[in-house]
Amino acid sequence: MYGVITMAEAMSDSILKVEDLAVHFPVGGRLFGGTSKVVHAVDGVDLDLKRGECLGLVGESGCGKSTLALSILGLQTPTRGRIIVDGRTISGGAKDRMDRARMTQMVFQDPYSSLNPRQTVRTTLEAPLRLHGITAKSEVEDRIADILRRVGLRPDVAKRYPHEFSGGQRQRIGIARALILKPQIVILDEPVSALDVSIRAQIINLLLELKETLGLSYLMISHDLGVVEHMSDRVAVMYLGRIVESGNWETIFSAPRHPYTRALIEAIPDPFRNGRGAKITGEIPNPLNPPTGCGFNPRCSEARDLCRASPAPDLKEVDIDHFVRCRRTHELPAWEPLAS
Amino acid sequence: MKIRANLLIGGVLFAIVVVAGLLAPLLAHTDPVMDANLMYAEEPPGAEFWFGTDAQGRDIYSRVLHGARISLTVGIVSQLINTIIGVCLGLSAGYWGGWWDDFVSGLTNLMLAIPSLIFALAIMAILNPGLTSLLIALGLTNWSFTCRLARASTLSLKSQGYVQAAKVLGYSDIRIMLTQLLPNMLGPIIVIGTLGMGGAVLAEASLSFLGLGIRPPYPSWGSMLSDARDQITTAPWISIFPGLAIFVTVLGLNLLGDGLRDILDPQSRTRRI
Amino acid sequence: MTGLPLLEVKNLQISLAVGNTLFHAVENVSLTIGRGETLGLVGESGCGKSITALALIGLLRPPLAVTGGEILFDGRDIRTIPPREMRKLRGNRISMIFQEPMTALNPLSPVGRQIAEMFVLHKGATWNEAEKLAIEALANVRVPAPDRRVKDYPHQMSGGMRQRVMIAIALACGPDLLLADEPTTALDVTVQAEILDLIRELSSAQGTAVLMISHDLGLIANMCRRVGVMYAGHIVEERTAEDIFRSPRHPYTKGLVASLPLLGARARHGRKRLQEIEGVVPPVSAFPSGCRFNPRCHMASDICRIEDPGITLLGQSGLVRCHHHG
Numbered sequence: 006m007y008g009v010i011t012m013a014e015a016m017s018d019s020i021l022k023v024e025d026l027a028v029h030f031p032v033g034g035r036l037f038g039g040t041s042k043v044v045h046a047v048d049g050v051d052l053d054l055k056r057g058e059c060l061g062l063v064g065e066s067g068c069g070k071s072t073l074a075l076s077i078l079g080l081q082t083p084t085r086g087r088i089i090v091d092g093r094t095i096s097g098g099a100k101d102r103m104d105r106a107r108m109t110q111m112v113f114q115d116p117y118s119s120l121n122p123r124q125t126v127r128t129t130l131e132a133p134l135r136l137h138g139i140t141a142k143s144e145v146e147d148r149i150a151d152i153l154r155r156v157g158l159r160p161d162v163a164k165r166y167p168h169e170f171s172g173g174q175r176q177r178i179g180i181a182r183a184l185i186l187k188p189q190i191v192i193l194d195e196p197v198s199a200l201d202v203s204i205r206a207q208i209i210n211l212l213l214e215l216k217e218t219l220g221l222s223y224l225m226i227s228h229d230l231g232v233v234e235h236m237s238d239r240v241a242v243m244y245l246g247r248i249v250e251s252g253n254w255e256t257i258f259s260a261p262r263h264p265y266t267r268a269l270i271e272a273i274p275d276p277f278r279n280g281r282g283a284k285i286t287g288e289i290p291n292p293l294n295p296p297t298g299c300g301f302n303p304r305c306s307e308a309r310d311l312c313r314a315s316p317a318p319d320l321k322e323v324d325i326d327h328f329v330r331c332r333r334t335h336e337l338p339a340w341e342p343l344a345s
Numbered sequence: 346m347k348i349r350a351n352l353l354i355g356g357v358l359f360a361i362v363v364v365a366g367l368l369a370p371l372l373a374h375t376d377p378v379m380d381a382n383l384m385y386a387e388e389p390p391g392a393e394f395w396f397g398t399d400a401q402g403r404d405i406y407s408r409v410l411h412g413a414r415i416s417l418t419v420g421i422v423s424q425l426i427n428t429i430i431g432v433c434l435g436l437s438a439g440y441w442g443g444w445w446d447d448f449v450s451g452l453t454n455l456m457l458a459i460p461s462l463i464f465a466l467a468i469m470a471i472l473n474p475g476l477t478s479l480l481i482a483l484g485l486t487n488w489s490f491t492c493r494l495a496r497a498s499t500l501s502l503k504s505q506g507y508v509q510a511a512k513v514l515g516y517s518d519i520r521i522m523l524t525q526l527l528p529n530m531l532g533p534i535i536v537i538g539t540l541g542m543g544g545a546v547l548a549e550a551s552l553s554f555l556g557l558g559i560r561p562p563y564p565s566w567g568s569m570l571s572d573a574r575d576q577i578t579t580a581p582w583i584s585i586f587p588g589l590a591i592f593v594t595v596l597g598l599n600l601l602g603d604g605l606r607d608i609l610d611p612q613s614r615t616r617r618i
Numbered sequence: 619m620t621g622l623p624l625l626e627v628k629n630l631q632i633s634l635a636v637g638n639t640l641f642h643a644v645e646n647v648s649l650t651i652g653r654g655e656t657l658g659l660v661g662e663s664g665c666g667k668s669i670t671a672l673a674l675i676g677l678l679r680p681p682l683a684v685t686g687g688e689i690l691f692d693g694r695d696i697r698t699i700p701p702r703e704m705r706k707l708r709g710n711r712i713s714m715i716f717q718e719p720m721t722a723l724n725p726l727s728p729v730g731r732q733i734a735e736m737f738v739l740h741k742g743a744t745w746n747e748a749e750k751l752a753i754e755a756l757a758n759v760r761v762p763a764p765d766r767r768v769k770d771y772p773h774q775m776s777g778g779m780r781q782r783v784m785i786a787i788a789l790a791c792g793p794d795l796l797l798a799d800e801p802t803t804a805l806d807v808t809v810q811a812e813i814l815d816l817i818r819e820l821s822s823a824q825g826t827a828v829l830m831i832s833h834d835l836g837l838i839a840n841m842c843r844r845v846g847v848m849y850a851g852h853i854v855e856e857r858t859a860e861d862i863f864r865s866p867r868h869p870y871t872k873g874l875v876a877s878l879p880l881l882g883a884r885a886r887h888g889r890k891r892l893q894e895i896e897g898v899v900p901p902v903s904a905f906p907s908g909c910r911f912n913p914r915c916h917m918a919s920d921i922c923r924i925e926d927p928g929i930t931l932l933g934q935s936g937l938v939r940c941h942h943h944g
Binding site for chain 3: 065066171173201202203204205206207209210213228230231232234235236254255258259268269270271272273274275276277285286288289342
Binding site for chain 1: 505506507509510511512513514515516517520524525528529
C-alpha cells in the first residue's frame with residue numbers, strides 16, 4: 006500500500022461509506038409461476054459518514070431507513086452495493102461478523118425488549134468481551150465498571166436484572182452494551198422515542214457527551230426532527246428507499262430544497278403558531294406499486310408533468326455538500342424557516 | 346402463597362415416588378418377581394402384605410415400589426429424549442426458517458396427525474418388548490408439542506432487540522440459539538416436559554396393560570393393572586394400588602411443572618408492587 | 619360562551635385497588651371545558667391523563683374506579699347516571715378516539731358498518747339510511763373514494779386511514795365533547811399533521827369541544843387554547859398554550875420546556891446542553907409525600923417535602939400547584 010493520500014481523502018476522513026446500496030425483497034407467490042413482485046426497500050443509497058460526526062437519517066415509515074441500518078450492521082444482506090467501514094469493504098460472511106462487531110454497533114429503540122431478561126447486566130456486558138478474546142478477569146471487570154460509569158450508572162448495578170431498572174436506565178445499559186467493544190461507529194435507532202419525555206434530555210446529552218469523549222461517529226435514525234436538528238451535523242432525508250435530500254443540518258432546516266423535506270418540517274406542530282397547516286395530502290404509496298418518475302410526485306404540491314415522467318430524478322449537488330433529488334428544485338417558491 | 350403450594354405438594358409427591366423407586370430394594374419386603382406363593386394368592390391388605398397380594402401370591406407393596414423404578418425411568422428418560430428432539434428441531438426451524446422450517450413443520454404436522462400412543466404401539470410391535478424399546482418408542486413419538494412450542498417461542502423472541510444485539514455483537518447463530526433464545530423459552534418447555542413425563546408414565550402403563558410394554562412378570566404398574574383385570578370385583582386392591590401409584594406420580598409431576606414455571610421467571614423473584 | 623360550562627370536573631379522585639390498598643392515581647383534579655373549547659392535557663406515562671379521560675366517559679373498570687369528586691357533564695354528575703343511560707350518551711354526546719386504531723376498530727366488521735352503527739344506535743336510522751350516512755361521514759374525514767372504501771376492513775387500510783375512520787365514528791352523531799387520547803402518536807409525522815388539522819376543522823365546524831391528551835407539549839400547545847400539565851396524578855399547572863411555553867411557572871413545566879429540543883432553537887442560540895430533569899417518574903404505589911415532584915425539583919425546600927401544595931390561582935391566566943411558583 007502506498008502512503009500517498011490525496012488531499013480530498015485527508016480532508017474528508019470517511020469512517021463509513023455506503024455505495025449504491027439496494028435491498029430488494031421479493032413478495033408474493035411464486036408457486037404457480039407468474040412474476041413475483043419486488044419491494045425496493047432501499048433503492049440505490051449512497052452515504053458518507055465522516056469520523057466524529059453525527060449523520061441524522063430522517064424519514065417516515067416505509068422509507069427504508071431501518072433496512073439501511075440493518076444492512077450496514079450485517080443483519081440484512083443487500084441485493085446490490087458496497088459497504089466500506091474504515092476503508093475496508095465488508096461482506097456478509099461469518100468472519101466478517103466478528104470484525105464488524107468491533108467496528109459498528111447499535112443502540113436499539115425499545116429499552117424494554119433490547120435487554121435479555123434472563124441475564125444480569127454483568128453477563129450482558131461480559132459475554133461479548135469474552136467472545137472477542139478478552140478473558141482476563143481484571144480487564145473484564147475494569148472495562149465493565151468503566152463503561153457503566155461512563156453511561157451514568159454505578160458499577161454495582163452489574164449484578165441486577167433488567168426488570169429492576171427504569172426505561173431510561175435500561176437505555177443506558179443498552180448504550181453501555183453498544184460501547185463495550187469500543188466500536189467507532191454507532192447506529193442509533195430512535196434512541197429516545199420510547200422514553201418518557203422528561204428523561205429524553207438525559208439520554209440525548211449523554212449520547213452527545215460520549216461522542217466527544219470516545220470519538221464516536223453516529224448514524225442516527227429518527228422521526229423526531231427536533232432531536233435530529235439538535236444532535237446531527239449532517240442530515241439525510243429518505244423517501245421510498247432513496248435519499249431525496251442531504252446536507253449540513255443548518256441548510257436542511259433553514260433552507261431545504263426538496264418539497265418533501267419542507268413538508269416534513271412544516272408538519273411539526275409549532276407550539277407558538279396555531280395550526281400552520283399541512284402542505285401535502287395523501288398517504289405514503291404502496292411500496293409494491295411506486296409512482297413513476299419522482300416517487301413523491303402524487304403528494305407534491307409542486308409536481309408538474311416532468312416530475313411524473315420516467316426515470317426517477319437523480320441526486321444532484323445544488324450547493325456545496327447539499328444534494329437534492331428534484332427536477333424542479335430551482336423553481337420552488339421561497340421558503341420561510343420556522344421562527345417564533 | 347399460591348406459588349409455593351404447587352411446588353410444595355408436587356415436589357413432595359414426586360419425591361415420594363422417587364424415593365420409593367430409588368430405595369425399592371431396601372423398602373420392599375419381597376422380591377417382586379420371584380417371591381410368588383400361591384398359598385397367599387389374592388390376600389386383602391393386612392399386616393403382612395400391606396397392599397395385599399395378587400393372583401400369583403406376590404406382594405403388591407413390593408411390586409409397586411419396584412414398579413416406581415420402571416415408571417420413573419420411562420417417564421424421565423423418554424421425556425428427556427422428546428424434549429431434546431423437540432427443542433433442537435423447533436428452535437432451529439424457527440430461527441433459520443426457509444426450507445428447513447418447511448420440512449420440520451411438515452414433519453411436526455405429520456406427527457401430530459398420528460396419535461402418539463398408536464405410533465408408539467406400532468413401534469413396539471416391531472421391536473422386542475422391553476424397557477429399551479419402550480424408551481425409544483416413547484422418546485421418538487412425543488416431541489411434537491415441544492417442537493411447536495419451541496418454534497413459536499423462537500419466532501416471537503427472534504425479533505426482540507437483544508437477539509439482534511447479539512448478532513451485532515458477533516455471536517454465532519448457535520450461540521444465539523443457546524444463550525439468548527433457549528433460556529427465555531425454558532419456562533413453558535419445562536412445564537410441557539413435566540406434563541410429558543406424566544404422559545409418558547401413563548403411556549407406559551397403557552402399553553404394558555396392552556402387553557406391548559413391559560411384559561409380565563416384571564412389575565410395571567401397567568402390567569399389574571392388566572393382570573388384575575379379571576379380579577377387579579373380587580380383589581380390587583390388586584388394581585387400586587398400582588392405579589393409585591400412577592395417579593400420585595402424574596399428579597405430582599403436573600403440580601411440580603406448574604410450580605417450576607412460576608419460579609423460573611426471574612421477574613417473580615424480585616417482584617415490585 | 620355564557621351559561622353552564624359543558625364539562626366541569628371538581629376534585630376528581632381515581633383510585634387503583636391492589637389487594638387491600640387503594641392507591642390514588644389521580645387526586646384533586648379539577649378542570650372545565652366550555653362548549654366548543656379545546657383543552658389539552660399533557661403529561662408522561664403514569665401521570666393519570668388517560669384514566670382521567672376514561673373517567674369522563676364512564677369507562678373505568680376495576681381495579682380502577684372514581685372514588686371522589688364530581689364530573690358534571692352539562693350539569694349532570696356522570697357518576698349518578700345509570701349504565702343504560704350512559705351508553706346512550708357515549709358515542710352520541712361524548713365520544714372518544716384512541717391511540718391505536720387497529721385495536722379500537724373491530725377487525726371483523728367493514729368500516730362502513732362500524733360507522734353506520736352509530737346512526738342506527740343513536741339516531742334511529744335504518745341500516746340503509748345509515749350506510750349512506752356512513753359514506754358521507756367518510757367523505758367528511760377526507761377518505762378518497764368513500765363509496766368504495768366503505769366496504770374495506772380495518773386491516774386493508776393504512777394507519778392514517780384507520781384513524782380517520784375512528785374520527786368518523788366518533789363525530790358521526792355530532793357529539794358535544796370529543797376526548798382524544800394520543801390520537802396521532804402512532805402515526806407518521808406528515809399523517810399526524812393532517813389528522814390534527816382534521817380534528818381541528820371538524821370540531822370547529824360542529825362546535826364540538828375537545829379534550830386532547832398527549833405527551834407532546836408542542837402538539838398540545840399548537841392544538842389547544844388552554845393546556846393542563848399533569849404529573850403523578852395532579853394537575854400541576856394550567857395556562858394558555860402560549861404562556862405555558864413562554865412563561866411556565868411550575869418547576870416541572872419549566873424543566874419540560876427547557877429539556878425539549880425545539881426546532882429552530884439550535885439555529886438561534888447554538889447547541890446548548892439540554893436541561894435535564896433528574897430522577898424518574900414515580901410509580902402510583904410510591905408517590906412521594908408532600909409535593910409529588912419534590913425529589914426531582916431544584917427548588918425543593920422543607921415545606922415541599924411535608925406539605926402538598928394546594929392550587930394557586932394566577933388570576934386570568936390559570937393556576938399552578940407549587941410552594942415556589944413564579
